[in-house]
Amino acid sequence: MKLLLLLLPAVIMFGVSFIKNNKAKYLLAFSSLIILLPIVELFLLPKPYAILSSYLVADKLDTYVLLVSSIVGIGVTLALLTLDKHVQISTQAYRRFYRFFAIFWVGLIFSILANHMGIYWIGLELATLSTVYMIKTNTTPAAHKEAWNYMIVGAIAISLVLFGIILMYASAKPILGEDAMRFDLLVSHAKEIQSSFLFEIGFALTTVGMFVKMGFFPMNLWLANIERASFYPVAALFSGILESAVIVGFFRFSKVAMAINYDHLFVFVFVYTILTIFIVSFLIYRAKDFMRLFSLSGIEHMALIVLFWVSGAPFAALLHFGAHAFLKPALFLSTGVLESNGKYKIAGALRGYKGKKGTLFWFLVSLFLLAIISLPPSPMFFSELYGFGAMITTAKASDYMLAMIAAVLFLLVLLSIIFYRFVAIYQSMKYEGKTEEKQLYSSELVALVLFAVALVGLLFPQTLDFLKTIA
Amino acid sequence: MIDFFIGLFLASLIVALFTTRLYRLLLWYSLNSFTLGLLALGIGRKIDDDAMIITGIATLIIKAVGIPYVLKNFSQKFHLVRQITPEIKVQYAIMLVPAILVFTFYLSEPIVHMIHTNANYVAISISSLFLSLVLMMEHKNVAPKIIGFLCMENALFLLGITATQGMPMLVELGIFFDLLMAIVVMNLLFHKEGVKA
Numbered sequence: 083m084k085l086l087l088l089l090l091p092a093v094i095m096f097g098v099s100f101i102k103n104n105k106a107k108y109l110l111a112f113s114s115l116i117i118l119l120p121i122v123e124l125f126l127l128p129k130p131y132a133i134l135s136s137y138l139v140a141d142k143l144d145t146y147v148l149l150v151s152s153i154v155g156i157g158v159t160l161a162l163l164t165l166d167k168h169v170q171i172s173t174q175a176y177r178r179f180y181r182f183f184a185i186f187w188v189g190l191i192f193s194i195l196a197n198h199m200g201i202y203w204i205g206l207e208l209a210t211l212s213t214v215y216m217i218k219t220n221t222t223p224a225a226h227k228e229a230w231n232y233m234i235v236g237a238i239a240i241s242l243v244l245f246g247i248i249l250m251y252a253s254a255k256p257i258l259g260e261d262a263m264r265f266d267l268l269v270s271h272a273k274e275i276q277s278s279f280l281f282e283i284g285f286a287l288t289t290v291g292m293f294v295k296m297g298f299f300p301m302n303l304w305l306a307n308i309e310r311a312s313f314y315p316v317a318a319l320f321s322g323i324l325e326s327a328v329i330v331g332f333f334r335f336s337k338v339a340m341a342i343n344y345d346h347l348f349v350f351v352f353v354y355t356i357l358t359i360f361i362v363s364f365l366i367y368r369a370k371d372f373m374r375l376f377s378l379s380g381i382e383h384m385a386l387i388v389l390f391w392v393s394g395a396p397f398a399a400l401l402h403f404g405a406h407a408f409l410k411p412a413l414f415l416s417t418g419v420l421e422s423n424g425k426y427k428i429a430g431a432l433r434g435y436k437g438k439k440g441t442l443f444w445f446l447v448s449l450f451l452l453a454i455i456s457l458p459p460s461p462m463f464f465s466e467l468y469g470f471g472a473m474i475t476t477a478k479a480s481d482y483m484l485a486m487i488a489a490v491l492f493l494l495v496l497l498s499i500i501f502y503r504f505v506a507i508y509q510s511m512k513y514e515g516k517t518e519e520k521q522l523y524s525s526e527l528v529a530l531v532l533f534a535v536a537l538v539g540l541l542f543p544q545t546l547d548f549l550k551t552i553a
Numbered sequence: 554m555i556d557f558f559i560g561l562f563l564a565s566l567i568v569a570l571f572t573t574r575l576y577r578l579l580l581w582y583s584l585n586s587f588t589l590g591l592l593a594l595g596i597g598r599k600i601d602d603d604a605m606i607i608t609g610i611a612t613l614i615i616k617a618v619g620i621p622y623v624l625k626n627f628s629q630k631f632h633l634v635r636q637i638t639p640e641i642k643v644q645y646a647i648m649l650v651p652a653i654l655v656f657t658f659y660l661s662e663p664i665v666h667m668i669h670t671n672a673n674y675v676a677i678s679i680s681s682l683f684l685s686l687v688l689m690m691e692h693k694n695v696a697p698k699i700i701g702f703l704c705m706e707n708a709l710f711l712l713g714i715t716a717t718q719g720m721p722m723l724v725e726l727g728i729f730f731d732l733l734m735a736i737v738v739m740n741l742l743f744h745k746e747g748v749k750a
Contacts, residue, residue, distance in 0.1 A: 200720060200721060201723070201727065203727075204727035207728075207734075208730075211735055212738075218741065226742075237735075238686070248709065248717060251720065252668060252717045255718075279663060
């Protein structure tokens with residue numbers, strides 16, 4: 083029953099997308115709003131709550147991720163109301179966008195709530211495939227090329243994930259039988275797995291697949307190029323929802339890997355994420371447009387979340403995750419207005435807004451821009467503080483204290499480069515260039531306000547306490 | 554008999570790497586899927602696993618017949634380029650294929666010690682995965698890239714059959730469903746691409 087309620091809004095959205103009436107778009111936005119109702123209800127239920135036998139189980143982690151994703155989904159659909167005012171899109175493509183958004187949402191519900199490696203993969207694949215058409219709603223040759231690119235590279239990444247899942251399943255099947263796909267049983271029986279090497283190979287392959295999907299080394303630019311070529315709500319969906327589904331999978335797989343051999347997991351992920359941040363920081367330094375800038379910054383933050391998670395700071399990772407999930411879609415949605423006068427016009431992008439709505443817009447965008455580089459009181463400031471603290475605490479228990487301090491300092495240098503670039507861009511947006519009037523619509527402003535409220539909500543003591551209980 | 558089919562599976566993939574015509578590539582993919590279906594049926598019968606027999610039948614119907622037929626229809630409907638010359642020259646590909654096979658047998662050496670049933674098949678499925686990646690990389694056109702992806706999916710399916718003696722039925726059916734969804738999305742992408750492909 084609960085599963086039906088969770089899927090019902092997506093089914094309604096899918097059905098409404100076939101109505102050929104212009105006013106149906108309001109109904110489509112409303113159908114995304116009702117996604118929140120079953121998720122809030124799920125949030126209030128005792129955990130863990132079995133939604134579909136042992137296959138779909140809601141625990142604190144996945145209800146948190148689902149709640150964050152549903153808020154992002156609502157924000158994106160609000161901004162979608164005025165998409166045709168900023169870009170050229172046919173009504174047929176618009177309706178089809180929603181049709182695939184409904185399928186995307188079904189895939190996400192399955193992958194986020196999955197307590198089963200196989201169902202997680204099926205959901206993620208479904209979500210990946212449905213986004214291909216969303217990229218294609220932009221009819222430019224670049225978008226067409228990138229849709230194919232996403233289809234092929236995404237398929238390779240997701241195949242790597244499946245490859246790893248098969249090996250992990252093979253390693254645990256002798257002790258758990260067909261239940262070797264279940265995350266909860268894998269965690270509780272991790273120590274009994276005889277072929278730990280096989281499991282670790284599987285975990286490494288799955289992780290690489292997930293990292294490629296998130297744009298980690300060596301695929302740092304593929305996601306940025308795709309987000310540049312597609313319409314801005316697609317980028318918001320990628321950064322706010324799809325990456326959440328990927329990262330929740332990483333959390334679940336890594337819990338098992340931690341129980342098997344923590345040191346192996348830590349070294350592998352640590353080296354991988356630092357290498358990613360190293361490359362991404364220089365790419366951010368050279369970024370010349372908003373989309374690529376935000377996209378590359380997304381990779382940096384996902385790498386930090388992964389790093390904090392494996393460093394024994396799940397609280398910091400989850401706080402950082404929540405903040406990133408609200409901030410990045412907000413910034414991507416604001417590009418619809420910021421790029422009104424051209425893709426590469428960073429100078430003066432925050433000028434030319436009139437009235438209360440305009441003032442609120444540039445204020446919110448400034449807030450988001452400064453919050454994404456972790457200026458206090460951004461939740462990211464606190465999560466980074468906790469995260470780096472946890473890295474040092476982890477190192478204290480090992481023989482590599484000096485190496486860890488060096489790594490943290492190196493990371494801080496890289497983050498400073500990113501900080502410098504963002505501040506320079508912000509100054510250019512606000513104080514340079516010509517003042518050209520830009521058109522702003524209420525629905526996109528409401529979306530930004532929603533993200534700002536959600537961001538503030540993350541700093542409430544109750545939220546922080548809740549995040550600590552997940553950790 | 555299973556050894557014969559697994560050899561045929563690998564052979565059809567190797568031949569696909571050297572193919573220069575789209576329809577012939579579809580034929581090799583169909584043969585690849587056909588042998589995979591027969592393998593699933595054979596292994597399923599051997600270990601008395603009904604789920605694997607069902608997936609074997611589904612593989613024969615969907616992958617060996619359905620998907621090649623749909624892709625051939627797409628190529629006619631959207632006038633796809635049928636001359637598909639691989640970017641890797643034949644003389645280099647001839648050296649690359651055995652190198653991949655030797656490398657994967659060496660790479661999977663520690664793994665095959667841990668899997669007691671059909672250990673060599675695991676090595677073959679991993680090498681098939683690499684060969685499918687080569688198939689995707691050596692072509693500039695979209696159609697052979699899609700077939701490379703489908704071959705990769707076949708290799709993963711083979712790994713699932715051999716390394717784990719079949720994954721849960723639910724997962725197998727889910728993978729089939731996703732594959733069909735992929736075909737729907739490809740249709741939409743081709744539809745927009747039209748004659749330019």
